[in-house]
Amino acid sequence: MIKMASKIWNVSETMVNGGLRFCLYSSSRSRLKVAVCDSPGPMVHGCVSFCTEADSDDGLPHTLEHLVFMGSQKYPFKGVLDLIANRCMASGTNAWTDQDHTAYTLDTVGSEGFLMVLPIYIDHLLQPMLTSSQFATEVHHINGNGENAGVVYSEMQDHESEMENIVDVKLKELLFPPAHPYRVDTGGKLAFLRDSCSLQKVQDYHKRYYHLSNMLVSVCGQVPHQKLLSIMEKVEEEYLPRVPSDFTAPFQMTAPELTDFKEEQVECPSDDASRGIVEIAWFTHDPNDLETCEAILILADYFTRTAVAPMQKDFVLLEEPLASGIDMIANEEVKCRLTISFQGVPVEKLKECKAKLMSKTIPEYIKPESWDMDRMNSILDQEILNEQVKLETRIHNSLFGEIISHQLYDHGQEKLLVKRLNKIDTLQKLKAKPAEYWAQLVQTYLTGPSATVIGLPSEALVEKISKTEKARLDAQRKALGKKGLEEKKKEIEQAIWENTHKKPDADLLKKMIVEKLEEFDRFDVKSVSNSDPSSLTEAEAKFLHQFPFHTTIHSCNTQFVELIFLLDSSHLSVCQRQWLYLYTELLFDSPAIIDGVRYDADEVAKLYTKDLIEHSVHTGIRGHFDNFANIQLKVERSKLSNLAKWTEVLTKGVIFDAQRIKQVALRLVGDAKEHKRDGCTVASNLMVKNIYKQNTNSVLYDALVLEKFHEYVAELCDTNPNEVYAKLQELREALLNGSISAHFICHVEDLDAKLFDPSKWMFLNGAGTNIAEPKIPAFLELVDDSSAGKQQVVAVGGSESSFIYQVLGTVLYDGGRRSLVRDRVER
Ligand SMILES: [Zn+2]
Secondary structure, rough: EEEEEEOOOOEEEEOOOOOEEEEEEEEEOOOOOEEOOOOOEEEEEEEEEHEOOOOOOOHHHHHHHHHHHHOOOOOOOOOOOHHHHHHHEEEEEEEEEEOOOEEEEEEEEEEHHHHHHHHHHHHHHOOOOOOHHHHHHHHHHEOOOEEOHHHHHHHHHHHHHHHHHHHHHHHHHHOOOOOOOOOOOOOHHHHHHHHHHOHHHHHHHHHHOOHHEEEEEEEEEOOHHHHHHHHHHHHHHHHOOOOOOOOEEEEOOOOOOOOOEEEEEEEEOOOOOOOOEEEEEEOOOOOOOOHHHHHHHHHHHHHHHHOOOHHHHHHOOOOOOOEEEEEEEHHHHHOOOOEEEEEEEHHHHHHHHHHHHHHHHHHHOHHHHHHHHHHHHHHOOOOOOHHHHHHHHHHHHHHHHHHHHHHOOOOOOOHHHHHOOOHHHHHHHHHHOOHHEEEEHHHHHHOOOOOOEEEEEEEHHHHHHHHHHHHHHHHHHHHHHHHHHHHOOOHHHHHHHHHHHHOOOOHHHOOOOOOOOOOOOOOEEEEEEEEEEHOOOOOHHHHHOOOOOEEEEOOOOOEEEEEEEEOOOOOHHHHHHHHHHHHHHHHHOOOOOEEEEEEEEEHHHHHHHHHHOEEEEEEEEEEEEEEEEEEEEEEEHOOOOHHHHEEEEEEEEEEOOOHHHHHHHHHHHHHHHHHOHHHHHHHHHHHHHHOOOOOOHHHHOOOOHHHHHHHHHHHHHHHHHHHHHHHHHHHHHHHOOOEHHHEEOOOOOOOHHHHHHHHHHHHHHHHHHEOOOOOOOOOHHHEOOOOOHOOOOOOOOOOOOOOOOEEEEEEEEEEEEEEEEEEEEEO
């Protein structure tokens, strides 16, 4: 429905999946668009996006993204935007550069701060200072030691030698001609950042793409539309003269094509020469064909997720795995692209991945009879429920993605946006499709010409790259000479001074603050537990009566029930704890007894996909309270009894099976080898090992730390499986003997009391009823006393960058309860 909201704005209104109001306002004066989704809760999320097309490896989109945060012509101070945002209840500003767009986000509590910051943010985007001193510090310069530096340069240094990136670059070379917008590195290649990228180019690029006619402002949250529009009207009046008269929307090129099969192998520097990666890509459908877009995502899910997925069975869950992980990635482009990526592939098997895919998996699924339509239906049902879950809490992430896709590829057709926002309709349509439809999808898109790249790890290349880089730097220093180096030193010092000496005055900052908390929208949450029965309503008491352990209800407005089930692991010995990671990985990947019947691992996977909307197992709760093993499950209200059923299966019903344990252990070894190539992960790992005591989950719940142990377990599965079973059984009993507690997030008054059943939770009642609150260990009990002041260095061959983690620990007391504030300084 399109109507005039005012003289300036045309509005088209729709509902997101039938649940939330969504309005798209288009200005009649420029092509500026403002999208607003009335999502509930205190947070207001904003995203300003530009379509950005590049034709070189200069990294202009990325360098520009960094430079806009350095100050605008109206607010010419470095960091002023974040300073003001902080005073306006923002949790932060952020940005990303993709292959085809650049986006800037702002998240605030309440709308008042949001509306105050937005015009200042937009001024930074449309009128940044873009000075040469900013270019020097943020993008690239040569320092007094003759080394190349700069924020963007350092960032890309880490990226360029990563195996994933090297393979991706090669794959794009096979798919697109030189200088093609989908082939170029929008982040910037190092050689180009050094020699080709310049301030003038960034300024020209800014003029071409950062203006009202290429800008879309999206907002999710409780914001008065008229107030937002009147701010945007002023913004529009101010910047209208800057819209180039000859602007045509980016990405109007003809679709690329693959006419024959291509394959190449690339060497990648790596400390571990045992594992590589394989990627295979096809061009698929038109981005306006939204039904196929959705179908391909479902196809990826069907093929790769859980133990029952065909590609898991064919490549990962094998006695001798061909890969430790497998992904199917769909890229939305002028012609969409589908990539299958095999990670952690043993080098001697690098050739086998594609061969098996082409000779077994794909031919098998061209036949309709191979499809398990029962599983397909539960995947689709689960996707539909996921869309409903998003309406309650976190709509903004997926919504911004859809709006940006619309901005890029829908040629302004609003009916396509409506379709994008009503995914449930599309998913319902897919539910009606027979197996022939899915078989045809594979036939159409996965049998034609493809491009394959094999990433081969090379230890020798680590050495070679570092020698070449050293020689380049030596030559650079020599060319500059002592005098030249001194000049470089002075230049960069001068640039830093120019960027930082001006500070915003107190008057400006005083104006830009939210003085009083507004009545922002809140999620009403009431928390009660069975350890304080006096304060319970009848419904709460009835619900809590079911549980023989400490249970808290967090009652709020939701259609779902989420369980956070906690097993305290504080008392485990080191020997027991080292099995914990493998144990939790096995829970969703093993055979099990369900309602007295034994099911194979893939049948179990099928059943939980049907019964649960979300499921996960890990340690801790959102990064805290690491001593708990946490089983997290989510169901629809009407399926409440599935929570007891699956808690029982996961705590008691899992059957340990040597073959399965070996497969999972080897997959974890593969993961460790992947992590080892990433400098940032290795550094953070080392830091954690230094801070915490050895016998904590912080240290011992980690694939990298346990690499050798998992190798040993995989061997033990062949030589002495009974010992493996005994150890896992010992751990399971130890966990069940520790304190047990649960949290439920639900609307308790709306639950059907007929579904409450204490007998369903009796399986945990072996040790009798204990509803005492579990003890949370004080942070200091977990910290290694000797860690303060310690420093350690580790070499990582697969990375050109260095990483420093510095940690400062402070312990705050809050009404007798101890909580922790941890600050991480990352450089
Ligand atoms: Zn960056």
